[in-house]
Amino acid sequence: MTSPYGLRGRAAIVTGASRGIGLAVAEELCRAGARVCVTARDADAVGRVAERLGGVALAGSVADPAHLRAVTELALREFGRIDLVVNNAATNQPYGPLMDVDPDRWRAAFTVNVEAALRLAQYAWHGWMGEHGGAIVNVCTEGADHVGPHVGAYGTSKAALLHLTRQLAGELAPGVRVNSVSPGLVRTEMARFVWEDSEDELGAGLPLGRIGRPEDVARAVVWLASDAAEWITGADLLVDGGTRVRPRAGPATPCTTVCAPAHRTAAAETRVGAVSTPSQAPPSPRRPSPGSGGPEASEMTAEAFAGNGPWAASPAARDHPRLRARAGPPLDGRDYHLPGA
Template sequence: MTSGAEQHALDGRAALVTGATRGIGLAVARRLGAAGAAVWVTGRDPEGVRRAVGELGKAGIRAGGTAGDVADPAHLSACVSELTGTFGRLDVLVNNAATNQPYGPLMEADPDRWTAAFATNVEAPLRLVQLAWRAWMGGHGGSVVNICTEGTHGVGPNVGAYVTGKAALLHLTRQLAGELAPRVRVNAVSPGLVRTEMARFVWEGAEQRLGESLPLGRIGEPEDIAEAVHWLVSDAARWVTGTDLLVDGGTRVRAAWQGGSSAVHEQLRQSRPPGSA
C-alpha cells in the first residue's frame, strides 16, 4: 500500500503557478516545490518574478519564471513554451492570478474594466488549460486547480464583478473536469478572507475583529490555501475532480448562522482597494 507521504509527493513533476510573486501564489509555489515539484511562476512585475524565483531557489526548489500579464495570450504561450522547454513536462497548473477591479456596485461598473476583469479571471485560465493540454497533459495527464472565492457561495457588497467572474471560473472548473476526465483532474479552491496584499484594504486595521467573527477565530494565511492546493494536485486526491474546496475558516457557516450577513461583508461596505475609481 502506498504511504501517505508518497501520495503527497510531487517528485519529478513540473508545476505552473500564475500570480506567484507574493501572497497565495507564492505560498502555493513554495508548497509544491517543497513536495518535490519543479515550479514555474508568473507575475506582471519582472523584479517580483526574479525575487520569487530566487527565494524558491534558495529553498532548494528548481524554479523559473516569466513576467507578463495573464490577459495577454502571447504571454501565456511564452510561459508554457519556456516551462516545457526547461522542465520537459507540465503536470500541474494553478490558475491564481486575478484582479478585484472594477470594485463597487455593478450599476456603476465601467464596461471596459468589466471586460478586462473577465480576460484576467476567466479567459486566461481557460487559455492556459488549453495550452497545458496541448503541450503535455493531453498525452500524459495532470491536475489543474483554479483559485476561486468563497464569495461565489453568496452575495456581498462592492465585489460583484470579481465574484461574478469567479463564479464563471467555478463553472468552467466543473465543465473542464467533465471534458478532460479521466486524464486530467480539474478542481477549485475557494478561499475566504486571507492575509494578502490584494485583500489588505479589507483586513488592515480590522484583523482582530474579523478573525473573532469567524468560527475558527482568525483570518486565513496564504499557507492555508497552499496546503489545500497541494492536496488536490497530489495523488492523495486521485479520485477528486470537479470539486470546489471551501477554505474559509467557517465564513459560510457563520454567515448562514447569522442570516447571510458577516463581518467581512460589513468591512467590504466600508472599504475600497487602492486604485478604485
C-alpha cells in the first residue's frame, strides 16, 4: 500500500534510524516515495536498514558535529538534495535528582537532545534548504511539558528542543517548515521493560485503549513532512493515545492515577465569594531515595517517560517492578538511546 503523502523525488535524513521509531519513520518515508539517508551508532544495523530501503547510511554519534556534517554531505552527494530532516536520536541520561547531576553529563544530554538537532538543521539549511526549501521534524516527548521524578535533565532538554522547534520555525519561514512530534508510551524493544508485563493494563488506561506503536509516530512525522501539512509550522503534534484527556476521577488504574502538571496546579484557583484563592495542590509523588528506585538510566526511553506528569510521576510508574534499580550493566551498554530503539 502506498502512502497518501506523496514525497516522490525528495530526499530525507533520519537520525536514530536503526530500529524503533526512527526505523519506522525511514520506512514510512520510503513508502511515500522519498529516498533516505539513515544514521545510527550501530553500523551493522543501520547498514541493513539502508540496504533494505534502497537508501544510504552512515554510522556515528549525533553528538559529533563532524558526523552530522558528513551525513549531510553524503545525502547531497548521493541524492543531490535534502528536502526533509527528522531529528530522532536522543538521550535520557543522566537519570536522577538534579542536585546530584554531574555537570558534564548534563551538558552531554543537551548536546544530543538539542544541539545535534540545531547542527543538522544548520548543515541542511546551508547545503540545500536555505535556497530550495524543505521541512524539519523533531521527535520530542509528551513529557516535555511536565515535571517528573529523576528525569529533570531529560525533560529540560526536551523542553528546550520544543522551544528550538518554534524558534527555527520562525527564523526559517517561509521556505522551511519546522515542527515536532511528541510520542507517549510506545511499544518498542527499548521500552519493553516498561510494557511487557502490563501492556494491556497500561493501554486500558488510555482513551484509545492501547499503547503506541512506532508506526503511529512515523505516520505523524511523514504527514508533517509532506505537503498535506504545508500550512503548519512551529507546531507540536501529540501522538499519545489521549494521555492528556483521560479521566481523573473514578477507580485508579496504572494510567489513570495521575499527577496534575505543575504549571496547571500552580495556576488552579477556587472562587470564595469575590476573592480568588489558590487551591490546594495535590501531594507530590513520593520520590525514591538515590539508588532505591528508577530504571537503569540507559534502559529508559523517550516513550517510557513520555508524560512525566501523567505517567512517570504516578504511583504506577513509581512502583512498577521494571522501573526499580537493576543490577549489572545497561541492556546495550550505551550512554544514550535512540527513541523507540
